[in-house]
Amino acid sequence: MKTPTKAPLGKDAIALVGLFLASGTMHFVRPEVFESIVPTRLPSQRALVFASGAAEIACGVGILVPRTRRVAGLASAALLVAVFPANVTMTERARRRLGRDPHNRGKQGCLAATVARLPLQWPMIRTALRAGGLTR
Template identity: 40%
Template sequence: MSRSARSPLLLAGLLAAAGVAHFAAPRTFDAIVPRALPGEPRTWTRASGVAELALAAGLALPRTRKAAALTTAAFFVGVFPANVKMALDWRDRPAPLKAAAYGRLPLQLPLVLWARSVAKNAEGRS
């Protein structure tokens, strides 16, 4: 399998793992839900977990890959405020945890670009 053929499946795997984690360890995600969002953090944790699982399924299927990849890019932009909240909340934690929280911030850009690349490659195959 070529690298470009594996890319959407790897992205789908990343999203599926993250989606499952939202249900397996929800407290971690509840804590980073921005307070400005209405309702309970757990509702947002579950909704984002469901969204990640749905996006993973969409990326895995060639027929829905382009739309899922573009939606995934938007999703990565949409969850950025949670990463900012985490970085702010963890600024007084031990260095390794602080580094992990701060490291999530610039990671969003390559994730967005990866999703867009998947969409672009799906376009060429339609």
């Protein structure tokens, strides 16, 4: 019988890998977008953006490789927990921007997207742990 980490990845894990690789790449292509959501109490926003982008890419690649899948699944779950405050900051900033222009449909959509993203962290964490064979 195959071990969970050697089994083929499910569609949810492949989607998570795709998200990690795309988002991680964007951290290097457009770092200013991500700098704006790093909580201001943290130092060196640009360095944190690059570090988290590199971590996302490493986690995505690590999940793809059966030999590193277990540790990458755990690291991915930890990364998703670690970046949650930035996601909250993004939602708060979207709320403030909408407050300055409450009838702007683009800003309404942005706020809705950031609010919807927050509860999605939990299934992404579960997917990372499952991909690593750490849970069913």
